Amino acid sequence: MNDAAKTTIGTITVAEPVFSCRNVDVYYGDKHAIKNVNIDIGRKQVLAMIGPSGCGKSTFLRCLNRMNDTIVGARVEGAITLDGQDIHDKRQDVVQLRARVGMVFQKPNPFPKSIYENVAYGPRIHGLAANRGELDEIVNQSLRRAGLWEEVKDRLNQPGTSLSGGQQQRLCIARTIAVNPEVILMDEPCSALDPIATARIEDLIDELRESYAICIVTHSMQQAARVSQRTAYFHLGDLVEVGDTNLIFTNPQAKLTEDYITGRFG
Amino acid sequence: MTPSILIIALLLLSFIAYQLGKARSLAVVGGARGIRNLHSLPGHYGLLTALWCGLPALLVVLVWVAVQDQVLIALISAQLPPEVRSLSSDQFVLFLNDLRNVVAGNIPASQVSPATAAAAGEYLRLQGIARLALTALAFALGIVAMLVVRGRIRADLRARNSVERVLEGMLFLCSLVAVLTTIGIILSVVFEATRFFGIVPAQDFLFGTKWSPQMAIRADQVGSSGAFGAVPLFAGTLLISAIAMLVAVPIGLFSAIYLAEYAPSKVRSVVKPLLEVLAGVPTVVYGFFAVTTVGPLLRTAGESMGLSVAGESALAAGLVMGIMIIPFVSSLADDMITAVPQSLRDGAYALGATRSETIKQVVLRAALPGIVGGVLLAISRAIGETMIVVMAAGLAANLTANPLEAVTTVTVQIVTLLVGDQEFDSPKTLAAFALGLVLFIVTLVLNVIALYVVRKYREQYE
Ligand SMILES: Nc1ncnc2c1ncn2[C@@H]1O[C@H](COP(=O)(O)OP(=O)(O)O)[C@@H](O)[C@H]1O
Ligand SMILES: [Mg+2]
Numbered sequence: 122m123n124d125a126a127k128t129t130i131g132t133i134t135v136a137e138p139v140f141s142c143r144n145v146d147v148y149y150g151d152k153h154a155i156k157n158v159n160i161d162i163g164r165k166q167v168l169a170m171i172g173p174s175g176c177g178k179s180t181f182l183r184c185l186n187r188m189n190d191t192i193v194g195a196r197v198e199g200a201i202t203l204d205g206q207d208i209h210d211k212r213q214d215v216v217q218l219r220a221r222v223g224m225v226f227q228k229p230n231p232f233p234k235s236i237y238e239n240v241a242y243g244p245r246i247h248g249l250a251a252n253r254g255e256l257d258e259i260v261n262q263s264l265r266r267a268g269l270w271e272e273v274k275d276r277l278n279q280p281g282t283s284l285s286g287g288q289q290q291r292l293c294i295a296r297t298i299a300v301n302p303e304v305i306l307m308d309e310p311c312s313a314l315d316p317i318a319t320a321r322i323e324d325l326i327d328e329l330r331e332s333y334a335i336c337i338v339t340h341s342m343q344q345a346a347r348v349s350q351r352t353a354y355f356h357l358g359d360l361v362e363v364g365d366t367n368l369i370f371t372n373p374q375a376k377l378t379e380d381y382i383t384g385r386f387g
Numbered sequence: 388m389t390p391s392i393l394i395i396a397l398l399l400l401s402f403i404a405y406q407l408g409k410a411r412s413l414a415v416v417g418g419a420r421g422i423r424n425l426h427s428l429p430g431h432y433g434l435l436t437a438l439w440c441g442l443p444a445l446l447v448v449l450v451w452v453a454v455q456d457q458v459l460i461a462l463i464s465a466q467l468p469p470e471v472r473s474l475s476s477d478q479f480v481l482f483l484n485d486l487r488n489v490v491a492g493n494i495p496a497s498q499v500s501p502a503t504a505a506a507a508g509e510y511l512r513l514q515g516i517a518r519l520a521l522t523a524l525a526f527a528l529g530i531v532a533m534l535v536v537r538g539r540i541r542a543d544l545r546a547r548n549s550v551e552r553v554l555e556g557m558l559f560l561c562s563l564v565a566v567l568t569t570i571g572i573i574l575s576v577v578f579e580a581t582r583f584f585g586i587v588p589a590q591d592f593l594f595g596t597k598w599s600p601q602m603a604i605r606a607d608q609v610g611s612s613g614a615f616g617a618v619p620l621f622a623g624t625l626l627i628s629a630i631a632m633l634v635a636v637p638i639g640l641f642s643a644i645y646l647a648e649y650a651p652s653k654v655r656s657v658v659k660p661l662l663e664v665l666a667g668v669p670t671v672v673y674g675f676f677a678v679t680t681v682g683p684l685l686r687t688a689g690e691s692m693g694l695s696v697a698g699e700s701a702l703a704a705g706l707v708m709g710i711m712i713i714p715f716v717s718s719l720a721d722d723m724i725t726a727v728p729q730s731l732r733d734g735a736y737a738l739g740a741t742r743s744e745t746i747k748q749v750v751l752r753a754a755l756p757g758i759v760g761g762v763l764l765a766i767s768r769a770i771g772e773t774m775i776v777v778m779a780a781g782l783a784a785n786l787t788a789n790p791l792e793a794v795t796t797v798t799v800q801i802v803t804l805l806v807g808d809q810e811f812d813s814p815k816t817l818a819a820f821a822l823g824l825v826l827f828i829v830t831l832v833l834n835v836i837a838l839y840v841v842r843k844y845r846e847q848y849e
Binding site (some may be wrong): 186188191215216217218219220223224226228230231232233234242243246247293296297300 | 728730731732733734735736737738739740741744748749752753
């Protein structure tokens with residue numbers, strides 16, 4: 122790894138960031154998976170993270186809601202602040218953090234419960250609804266915002282696994298927004314879906330951007346260009362370049378970024 | 388040659404045939420260099436020759452071994468002196484018994500009647516001739532087949548296909564043996580049970596509340612209809628199984644949860660094999676443990692609390708049986724819990740669920756069908772378990788729900804009914820088959836349901 126790649130090219134800061142990450146390093150045992158990453162994540166916009174497989178996109182994403190805590194041997198160093206508060210602070214409860222920072226996974230993973238219970242699960246464990254009526258309302262609203270309500274309103278009691286892949290992924294998004302987070306992290310949310318289901322999710326991301334900060338990892342350059350306002354390019358654990366999506370895709374500054382988005386490797 | 392030596396000789400002949408066939412196939416294509424012109428490998432040609440050489444001849448030998456006694460007896464009967472032929476059928480059976488004993492060398496010929504000795508001599512003579520003929524026939528068959536097949540080996544003979552068909556047939560026969568044996572066992576149980584139900588009405592057996600089969604031995608008391616009411620046995624079995632499950636399910640399940648979700652890998656790698664060792668302890672050792680340790684312990688404990696505990700209490704048997712089943716439950720539950728995809732746990736954690744919330748509400752929920760299936764399998768084991776209850780549960784057919792009293796179970800009664808000298812058509816003995824049938828049906832149903840549930844669950848995550 123040459124030294125030039127270690128400084129990120131582009132603008133890492135944004136006005137009033139929701140997340141601010143400074144000098145973040147992640148190790149899996151001896152393996153240095155994320156190297157000195159600095160980046161801000163803005164409100165009400167979509168940040169796309171791209172880069173070849175194994176470059177650390179998922180690892181970095183998992184830093185933001187401390188999901189790396191669940192991995193034995195994983196170690197995160199550096200400062201990550203959410204609304205100015207260090208998420209690794211002793212006073213920071215990880216349960217609270219994850220309620221504020223939701224996550225959608227690569228493979229749809231609905232719980233083995235009914236559609237209703239899938240969405241109601243988060244509000245229940247966080248005590249967000251005082252009574253059944255309020256819970257119904259949250260479930261209804263979340264399914265509507267995830268664009269799933271019309272398709273499932275007559276079958277809320279059927280198992281979540283009975284839905285199609287694309288519907289399951291929207292159910293997982295509904296489940297995430299049901300706890301009313303500030304940030305939604307998405308790790309390749311469309312890679313297991315067909316093009317039509319993918320298009321629906323992309324539309325949904327565009328709508329959700331009006332209320333949430335969204336970080337999405339994607340392998341599709343077109344998807345990054347379509348849904349995001351900012352793009353970050355990772356390479357072998359380094360954050361190589363970050364900037365406006367338009368600029369990154371039309372006029373990349375780093376050679377590595379250019380090679381990647383023009384398809385010279387990937 | 389005796390048939391056993393003959394069989395060995397035929398195997399040797401087949402081996403020679405193998406070598407001949409193999410060499411011939413190579414010779415046909417002009418040595419090892421022409422091997423690519425052969426349809427099959429040389430070994431296949433060898434096997435084909437060996438099979439043709441050995442199988443028909445072996446079949447002939449086996450058929451003869453199966454029928455030889457009947458054939459020889461029939462031949463001898465035809466030329467017996469008139470005084471023997473005029474014997475009553477009972478006496479004739481005795482005569483044949485003597486004859487066979489002399490032939491087998493169990494009795495010296497000098498100790499039996501001259502007629503018997505003569506017949507035995509004749510039997511041995513005929514047997515000798517038959518053996519000679521059999522040997523000649525088998526060898527002729529084998530050698531002719533070997534030569535014919537060898538002569539027909541060409542480069543394009545599809546030896547591999549034929550050999551594989553024969554091997555497939557043999558495998559099929561083996562599985563047929565297992566299936567037929569099972570069917571035979573079931574049929575014999577059903578048959579004997581039907582005979583029992585011919586003597587004791589099925590509703591008396593299934594719903595009667597008084598069990599005392601001993602009375603039926605005395606001819607004048609047969610038919611006292613309360614004697615074969617099996618309800619106390621069913622109740623005893625249920626009581627002991629329930630106690631066992633009360634022990635095994637919570638302990639097994641919780642240890643599985645600990646092992647699968649909490650234990651560091653070091654602890655897991657020690658505890659899991661240890662639990663599986665428990666499963667390997669012979670049940671008679673558990674029974675021993677129940678009689679010598681748990682039973683007396685419960686008794687003293689009961690006395691100190693002012694309770695009277697029977698020496699052979701349902702509680703002691705149930706507790707020990709429960710311990711026996713723990714590894715069964717825990718290893719099945721552990722499999723089911725570890726089969727729950729990590730992505731489900733991640734999904735719950737990402738929503739802010741704590742570890743125990745995740746386990747309770749997501750992991751166990753997902754593993755539940757599999758765990759239920761495992762518990763059903765465990766129940767069917769508890770119901771069928773014999774040794775522990777024979778040693779620890781006692782014989783008194785009490786109809787009680789009090790675990791401190793002695794009860795008896797279906798399996799214990801089957802054992803007591805069949806141990807010792809029995810007449811095979813008394814209701815007492817036949818009752819064992821009826822009990823066996825009930826046991827079989829119950830465990831079969833439980834197993835079918837359990838396997839269905841487990842399979843259904845496995846499919847869900849593929
Ligand atoms: N749980 C883990 N333990 C050890 N190494 C890991 C683990 N997860 C990921 N890694 C390693 O960290 C690097 C980054 O992985 P990841 O973040 O999954 O990449 P990406 O999502 O960009 O494909 C890879 O080299 C991967 O092998
Ligand atoms: Mg990844």
